[in-house]
Amino acid sequence: MTRPEQTDIDNIVEQLAQSKKYREAGICEQTIRDIVITELERQRNPKEAIQAARKKLHEVVALYLGDPDYAAATRQLEAAFATGNPETIKATCAEILRIHDSTNERMMLVDTFYAQIFEITGRPKVLLDIACGLNPLTIPWMNLPPDASFYAYEIHQQRVDFLNRFLALQGIGGRALDQDILVDYPAEAGDVAMLLKEIHRMEKRRRGIVLPLLDALKVRWIVLSSPTRSRTGRHGVKEVYREQVHEILVDRPWTITEIEFENELVYCVDKSPDHA
Ligand SMILES: C[S@@+](CC[C@H](N)C(=O)[O-])C[C@H]1O[C@@H](n2cnc3c(N)ncnc32)[C@H](O)[C@@H]1O
Known part of the structure; x- marks a missing residue:
């Protein structure tokens, strides 16, 4: 593809960053931008580039590897550290x-x-x-x-x-x-x-x-x-x-x-x- 316009890049980055799963996880904008620019240069048109960028992001961000409920995990850690017991802390981290x-x-x-x-x-x-x-x-x-x-x-x-x-x-x-x-x-x-x-x-x-x-x-x-x-x-x-x-x-x-x-x-x- 010819060199993409800055506004095209910004719009696609914004669209991907605002998708529910990436917005919730707070995926780094640098990552989305880098992948979008690479795919805009590689693919034949913006539609193909967006599709390819989505696929790449899915692999890079890898939400499928698993995440705890961060608020609950924070409370668990705070409770474990409050005990001052190294074994309790290790058991909570392990979980x-x-x-x-x-x-x-x-x-x-x-x-x-x-x-x-x-x-x-x-x-x-x-x-x-x-x-x-x-x-x-x-x-x-x-x-x-x-x-x-x-x-x-x-x-x-x-x-x-x-x-x-x-x-x-x-x-x-x-x-x-x-x-x-x-x-x-x-x-x-x-x-x-x-x-x-x-x-x-x-x-x-x-x-x-x-x-x-x-x-x-x-x-x-x-x-x-x-x-x-x-x-x-x-x-x-x-x-x-x-x-x-x-x-x-x-x-x-x-x-x-x-x-x-x-x-x-x-x-x-x-x-x-x-x-x-
Ligand atoms: C397969 S996991 C491995 C995690 C950890 N290194 C381990 O072995 O337990 C890869 C992690 O790297 C993060 N990651 C991928 N690309 C990254 C990048 N360019 N900069 C910072 N983190 C990245 C992902 O979000 C993911 O959490």
């Missing part, structure tokens, strides 16, 4: 984490997941969780240093507000940000950035989109992961996704250490200048 597919799958690993990762990367003082979903609620299992800071990035405003309440209750520095990290790279520097179970999905949004993000991250370590089974559990996807990760990183002089968990393959990527 909420089980509502989202990605973290539900991680709960069987969570007791040893971070210990094994941080054995390689070192225990981070500043940790970034990009495209985080509900994963920040696994902080009680991370054993971070008492003065640690945590930055979480998401495109659902509702989820970001909830995570900020959780981080305050947890008493950890840092914050959750409503930010499309593929459009606007994280500005915060840290020791480790986690990008868990999302690379394969981001590459579907636009092939080649992940590497510039990895280059831009101001951290020594990037912890990537991919699932080993499809969402239905019917197909093994471990090798396909492993190949994809190695292909993305092929031209970088970074060291990759893999850790294979039962349902998640983790790649600890050292982008330290020592290896350049």
Whole structure:
């Protein structure tokens, strides 16, 4: 298509942002705009572009992975933290984490997941969780240093507000940000950035989109992961996704250490200048 007019873009973005499900979740406008512009450039006419943008957004926003009732979950967390009992807090976080597919799958690993990762990367003082979903609620299992800071990035405003309440209750520095990290790279520097179970999905949004993000991250370590089974559990996807990760990183002089968990393959990527 020829270069779209700014008003066409604005109108389509507005139309999609105002659809009931995206308005309720508060989907980041940056994401909608980026996808609309890409599809207007790719498709033959605005009608096809809107259709394609809707399809892409459905996958990127992924409401089908599950969300708690955020008001109720906030009350649950407040009650749990009020007890001051670490086991009660963990049990409440676990209950909420089980509502989202990605973290539900991680709960069987969570007791040893971070210990094994941080054995390689070192225990981070500043940790970034990009495209985080509900994963920040696994902080009680991370054993971070008492003065640690945590930055979480998401495109659902509702989820970001909830995570900020959780981080305050947890008493950890840092914050959750409503930010499309593929459009606007994280500005915060840290020791480790986690990008868990999302690379394969981001590459579907636009092939080649992940590497510039990895280059831009101001951290020594990037912890990537991919699932080993499809969402239905019917197909093994471990090798396909492993190949994809190695292909993305092929031209970088970074060291990759893999850790294979039962349902998640983790790649600890050292982008330290020592290896350049
Ligand atoms: C498959 S879930 C994985 C969540 C989490 N990383 C985990 O493994 O538990 C992907 C999450 O990334 C978020 N997301 C997708 N694209 C994003 C982007 N460009 N910037 C920030 N968040 C994004 C989605 O909203 C969704 O919550």
